[in-house]
Amino acid sequence: MEHIIYILQQVVNGLQLGAVYALIALGYTMVYGVLRLINFAHGDVFMLGAFVAYFLISKFSMPIYLVFILTMFSCALVGYLIEKIAYKPLRDAPKISLLITAVGVSLFLEYFLSLNAIFTPNYIAFPRPFDVKAYDFTFLSITNVQVIIFIITFISLFILYLLIYKTKYGIAMRAVSHDKETASLMGVGIDGIISFTFIVGASLAGVGGILYGIAYPQINVFMGIMPGIKSFIAAVLGGIGVIHGAVAGGLIIGICEVFVSAFLSSTFRDGVIFIILFAVLLFRPRGLFGKRIEKV
Amino acid sequence: MNNIEGNDFLLRVDNVTVKYGNIPALRGVSLYIDRGEMISVIGANGAGKTTLLKTISGLLKPVQGNIRFGSLNIENLRPDRVVKKGIVMVPEGRKIFPDLTVKENLELGAYTIKDRTIKKELFELVLSTFPRLKERLKQHGGTLSGGEQQMLAMGRALMGNPKLLLLDEPSMGLSPIFTREIFSLIELVRKEKNISIIIVEQNAHMALEHSQRTYILENGEIIMEGFSSDLKHNQRVIEAYLGV
Ligand SMILES: Nc1ncnc2c1ncn2[C@@H]1O[C@H](COP(=O)(O)OP(=O)(O)OP(=O)(O)O)[C@@H](O)[C@H]1O
Ligand SMILES: [Mg+2]
Numbered sequence: 001m002e003h004i005i006y007i008l009q010q011v012v013n014g015l016q017l018g019a020v021y022a023l024i025a026l027g028y029t030m031v032y033g034v035l036r037l038i039n040f041a042h043g044d045v046f047m048l049g050a051f052v053a054y055f056l057i058s059k060f061s062m063p064i065y066l067v068f069i070l071t072m073f074s075c076a077l078v079g080y081l082i083e084k085i086a087y088k089p090l091r092d093a094p095k096i097s098l099l100i101t102a103v104g105v106s107l108f109l110e111y112f113l114s115l116n117a118i119f120t121p122n123y124i125a126f127p128r129p130f131d132v133k134a135y136d137f138t139f140l141s142i143t144n145v146q147v148i149i150f151i152i153t154f155i156s157l158f159i160l161y162l163l164i165y166k167t168k169y170g171i172a173m174r175a176v177s178h179d180k181e182t183a184s185l186m187g188v189g190i191d192g193i194i195s196f197t198f199i200v201g202a203s204l205a206g207v208g209g210i211l212y213g214i215a216y217p218q219i220n221v222f223m224g225i226m227p228g229i230k231s232f233i234a235a236v237l238g239g240i241g242v243i244h245g246a247v248a249g250g251l252i253i254g255i256c257e258v259f260v261s262a263f264l265s266s267t268f269r270d271g272v273i274f275i276i277l278f279a280v281l282l283f284r285p286r287g288l289f290g291k292r293i294e295k296v
Numbered sequence: 297m298n299n300i301e302g303n304d305f306l307l308r309v310d311n312v313t314v315k316y317g318n319i320p321a322l323r324g325v326s327l328y329i330d331r332g333e334m335i336s337v338i339g340a341n342g343a344g345k346t347t348l349l350k351t352i353s354g355l356l357k358p359v360q361g362n363i364r365f366g367s368l369n370i371e372n373l374r375p376d377r378v379v380k381k382g383i384v385m386v387p388e389g390r391k392i393f394p395d396l397t398v399k400e401n402l403e404l405g406a407y408t409i410k411d412r413t414i415k416k417e418l419f420e421l422v423l424s425t426f427p428r429l430k431e432r433l434k435q436h437g438g439t440l441s442g443g444e445q446q447m448l449a450m451g452r453a454l455m456g457n458p459k460l461l462l463l464d465e466p467s468m469g470l471s472p473i474f475t476r477e478i479f480s481l482i483e484l485v486r487k488e489k490n491i492s493i494i495i496v497e498q499n500a501h502m503a504l505e506h507s508q509r510t511y512i513l514e515n516g517e518i519i520m521e522g523f524s525s526d527l528k529h530n531q532r533v534i535e536a537y538l539g540v
Contacts, residue, residue: 168407171400175393182391185353187379187408187456 005139010262011255016146016215018254019153023208024231025238025246026160027079027201033177033241034197037098041082041105043228045202048109049075049209050126050219051119058127067129068152071210072203079202080195088191114221123220126213149211156207157247160200164243169196177241226270230257233277239290248288305364306331306492307352307383307460312361312371314344314351321347323516324361329460334486334493336503336524338537339513345496346388348513349462352494353385354378365460380408382459386466390449394438398429401437401448405455414457421489422451425481443474447481454485461485463495467502475499479506500537504528512537 024046031039052071056062062070086105090098114121133144164170175183176193184190212227213219234253238245253273260272280287305328314322321344329335339345350356352363354375363371370378384405393401402422409415423430426447432440440448446466453461463482467475479502486493497503504510504524512520512533520527527533 168403171396171404172407174396174400175404178393178395179391181355181375182387182393183404184355184375185379185385185387185391186404186452187376187384188404189374189376 006262009140010258012140012142012146013262014255014258015251016149016254017258018251019149020208020212020215020250021227021231021234021254022247022250023153023156023204023211024227025234025250026243027205028232028235029238029240029243029246030173030197030201032235033243034173034194035087035098036095037087037102038232039082039201040099040102040228041086041109042201042205043224043231044106044109045075045079045082045224046205046209046212046227046231047219047221047224048078048113049206050213050223051113051209051221052206053210053213054124054126054219057129064129068207068210072206075202075206075209076199079198079205083195083198088194110221110225119221121221123218126217126219128214128217145215149215152207152211156204160204160243163200169193173197230270230273233273233280237276237280237287239287242287242289242291245287245289304330306333306366307494308364309348309352310362310364312351312358312363314347314356314358321516322351322358325513325516325518326361327511327518327521329492329494332486332490332492333509334482334495334507336495336497336507336510337513338497338500338503338510340498343513344516345513346464347516349385349464349494349496352378353383353462376408379456382457383462384453384456384458384460385462386449386453386464388464388468390442390445392437392440392445392448392452394436396437397433398435398437398440398448399433401452402429402433402455405452407456409455409457415455418455418457422454425454425485426451442469443471443478446470446474446478450478450481450485454489454491458491461491461493463493465497465499466495467497467499475502482506500533504533504538 024042027042028039031037031042049071052074053067056067056070082105086101087098090101113119130144134141164173172183172188172193173196175186176188176190180190230253231250234249235246237252238247238249253276256276257269257273261269308328310326312322312325313320325348337345337348347356351358354370354373354377358371362369365381365383368381370381373381393404396404402419406415406418409418428444429448429451432444437445437448450466466478466482470478482493482495483506485491495503495507504527507524509522510524510527511518520533
């Protein structure tokens with residue numbers, strides 16, 4: 001019985017981490033859908049989200065809902081600009097140029113922001129806007145941080161669902177992911193939809209950044225690298241380009257990571273995630289929910 | 297053949313040349329269509345029919361020549377802008393979005409329509425023209441039969457409220473009965489909504505039967521043009537395209 005409770009507790013902890021991965025993974029998968037590009041700079045947008053929130057809370061003492069709105073807005077702007085400045089000029093270039101540029105944008109953001117005049121390369125304590133409380137139930141202990149992460153993630157996913165399935169821009173985004181040429185014959189402006197996709201993906205990464213800061217309150221300009229890679233793996237696991245796949249993949253990766261830490265050793269935490277990546281690429285390259293395999 | 301210049305032309309393609317790399321697919325093609333008219337372009341595989349429609353709809357840019365739509369030069373417009381001007385194409389092979397529902401496919405067709413009441417009217421019109429779609433609104437586009445997909449593709453195009461409809465081989469892969477049905481629906485739409493139609497076909501019979509004028513495309517060049525009723529009896533056309 002005790003084992004089961006312990007396992008359940010780890011599932012909850014895993015979902016907390018997985019929710020953040022899911023939010024980031026969505027951006028990878030949606031951008032892949034419209035551009036067939038792995039946007040390596042996406043993890044850095046997540047990092048930027050944490051930093052923007054840090055400044056809004058510690059320097060301006062903003063109420064939390066404003067922190068969310070402004071952080072999402074800032075990340076959306078950065079995501080939009082990254083696409084316009086770095087990727088759009090390469091629309092007709094070979095895919096490899098685009099991929100290298102994405103790596104370049106990522107490195108630029110990390111090392112530019114790590115300058116001493118800007119964020120510095122040091123860890124900064126993220127100011128939690130509230131004190132951590134644990135609610136002990138007979139079986140489980142759930143913290144208010146977890147509750148907030150679950151609620152915010154749920155709301156974000158619900159809004160995303162409405163956006164993608166109930167608005168014409170969402171329908172257009174799915175159409176562009178399938179076939180750009182035919183989508184343009186419907187009157188869909190492809191560039192506009194690509195911008196829309198970056199904006200939505202970056203906003204979600206921003207939300208992820210805030211939640212991550214609240215849950216693991218040490219932030220640093222390189223903090224986007226590992227969660228970025230793991231979220232990318234989550235997207236691959238769920239089937240790159242498949243929206244619900246990214247959510248499922250994120251939650252699975254989060255749970256795996258926490259389980260490895262809890263039952264094996266935290267030293268293997270990252271390694272196991274890469275083993276998952278290799279396994280997926282070897283045995284099911286289209287991922288859990290992917291329909292067809294496409295060449296990158 | 298007399299080449300009377302339409303003075304009420306809706307669209308005029310003037311001396312257009314289009315190349316893929318260095319290879320020309322259209323060479324100095326000129327044609328026009330009047331308001332309310334239905335014209336057809338017939339030609340064998342690889343004649344350049346699809347290239348012609350793609351050029352009109354903005355997917356391909358001519359290296360020479362221009363295309364006028366009313367008083368507007370459109371040869372350099374992006375495809376989505378061309379749609380906004382009122383030219384909508386039904387692509388070869390229908391190109392239904394298989395993962396979107398029938399309803400979503402139709403909604404996407406109305407992407408450029410801002411006015412909700414107009415959108416609703418168009419939706420009603422499409423469903424009354426293609427009642428088969430009405431029963432299948434929630435179904436994914438990919439699950440429709442070929443004929444139903446052609447109806448959806450045409451319905452989707454009509455949702456964009458076109459002044460000019462470009463149809464690329466609507467009869468492709470359809471049974472003769474279904475082809476007949478599609479063509480009578482095309483006629484219906486043209487008369488009811490006063491939409492002009494350029495239809496590209498390998499099925500020369502149907503094209504000549506239903507259009508007022510026809511252009512014959514061979515190796516990227518218009519080699520013959522005239523009233524469809526005349527061309528039907530032209531010895532060369534009969535031998536080359538009506539397969540007697
Ligand atoms: N993307 C492309 N790249 C290079 N050449 C092309 C391309 N598309 C078409 N072509 C060539 O241009 C010519 C005209 O092609 P097009 O598709 O316009 O013919 P079509 O009349 O529509 O033929 P079909 O009846 O088979 O559809 C052909 O020789 C074809 O090989
Ligand atoms: Mg063709």
